Amino acid sequence: MPDEFHDLIRRAYRTRRTRARIIIDECLEHVPHYRSLPDSLLADVRRNVLHHLALFYRVTLETGRPLTDADLEPSRKLARLRASQDVPLGEFLTFFLVGLTVIWKHLMASLGENPALRARLLDRVAPIISNQTQLMTALTEAYVEERERLSHFREQDLDDFFQLLFSEEAMENALEARARALGISFGEPRSIAIFGRATSAGGEGAGIGLEDVRRDLAGRMPAAEIWSGRYREGFVCLLGEDPDSDVLAAAAEGFFGDEARVGLGSAGREIAGVRRSAREAMRALRIGAIVRQTERVHRYADLAVLDLVDVGSARADDFVRRVLGPLATAGAKKMYLDTLRELAANGYRNKLAAAALSVHPHTLSYRVKQIRQRFGIDLQDPEVRLRVHLALHIIDARAPASRARRSRIQR
16 A cells, blocks of 8 residues: 555656646736746746645655755745745745645545545645645745845835935935935935924934834825935935825824924935935924924925024024114014014015004104114115015024014015
8 A cells, every 4th residue: 555655646746847837827827926927037936836846745745754944944045035026925825825735636636446545645634734834834934034134124225325315425326326226216306304303302203113104104195105214303204296294294293292393395306306305304394493383394495594594503693683783682672673574574665564563654664764773774775675584584483472473574
């Protein structure tokens, strides 16, 4: 009887190429990933199917012994390779499930009417199941470990790319090469958003990783291509042309809670445009913290004038003192500053400014004369008007109570 059983195994083994073809054909029909593979990769798939068929016939079926680490090492190597090729785990494992089904059907069909041979084959069911479990476990563990390893390195590569994006010293061709390696395209306008805290602490949200950030934003913006990395202020993300502020605010709150803030640069094309967007996003986040706005999302386009005057710096404060003189001090008469604000907000048209101040135009003209005589501010000079306008922006950026007035100043 052992001779008949081993003869059955030898005959089945000789048909392994036919079994391999059947397994591959069936998987190509039902497994989407493999349908588009070129012939060169299909040849590699076929070699691996033949290897595992030989392992089944020569070890599991013929000897009935458990698989050893040496037996499983080629399978682990294959799993790591498929993980690096982005083959979905379920589709990868399908080959082995289909393979066992094809093999077993062929063996049962080859028995004929020999009950003793059938009984001997059925005795192998337990070691077959045990070895199949061993194999599937080894494949899954090796695949998952490799994906985790690759994910870690990919996250590091993304972090490095975004660090270079903010670096003034980085060469554009180096950035372009990094982007190509990561699969990042800049054909369409893209904008940079930085998710951080209102305080200067920066850093990541508690328990939030890069994949969490990407997954959260992808769920909120399903049509957008999203890339994310880490920066000292928090998380930096490459988004589409004009992301919705409400969506960004909700995501930021999920990452950082009530202290969440987002700096958003204007959209740009190619590496040069995206680098500009990154610098703008950084400035928007920092200026937003200086002016203490209640909004979570700070768009650079709304804060560009404040960036122009370098709000928050000693240089900006010196500029205000040079332009406004005594009016720049904390005890300055509010009436004169309100007059300057409404004039700036209304294009220095006296009638409109007087109506906004609820005073007669003659009263406004008298105030303008007083401002010139007392403080040396000649509003007939276009350059002086511009300087006054910018100085008022700086003052209002420093004073939360004046936000309502600031919003009326033309930018």
